[in-house]
Amino acid sequence: MNINKLKKAEKAFFMEYPQGFQTPEMIKMSKKHKMDKLVDFAHDSFSLSALENIDESAENMIKIVSRSSMVSLFEKPKFRDAVKSMSHDEKSLLVSALKELIHGNEETGFNQLLDILTRFKLAKWTLMTVFRCYYYPQQDLLFKPTTVKNVIAKYELEGLVYKPRPSYDFFVKYRNAINDMKKQVDDSLSPNNPAFSGFLMMTMDVDVK
Structure with a gap:
């Protein structure tokens, strides 16, 4: 895992949404998902x-x-x-x-x-x-193929190779990786795992070289 890239994404997200998912704009956006x-x-x-x-x-x-x-x-x-x-x-x-x-x-x-x-x-x-x-929204998340592939590539998650056909081995490894990543950033970025995945998706284009 490239923690440096994750920290830069966190910083960029907080610049846009100072209170994380409690920022009014994010609260309004979250309501659409009816989580x-x-x-x-x-x-x-x-x-x-x-x-x-x-x-x-x-x-x-x-x-x-x-x-x-x-x-x-x-x-x-x-x-x-x-x-x-x-x-x-x-x-x-x-x-x-x-x-x-x-x-x-x-x-x-x-x-x-x-x-x-x-x-x-x-x-x-x-x-x-x-x-x-x-x-189990605090432990699990929905795997969206494009997001999964991009997260693996951007954050250099070792030992993870996405394949279209689901497998239990990959399911566990990617979920564990997401839960490990959560621990590296502020708690306000992960009111639940789908929200944290949303944070990763929303910051995908952040320049983190």
């Missing part, structure tokens, strides 16, 4: 008890993908249509994977979700990470 509402929705919809209802849980997965400002407009209808076309057994596999991903063995759940989404040609990083992003 708090979606976190609450995820906790209500994907609790262990809620996930017992297969059909309702599958519908709630569609809702959180559809409502997320971080998932592309291209992927939202594809996910919705795929889930609606699933048989009850396939929906059961989907919800079971989510349950394992959030509440059980994370690696097992990740690979189960990857398997079912692959069948429907939806094995995308955004769809693989959106659910934990809203359930």
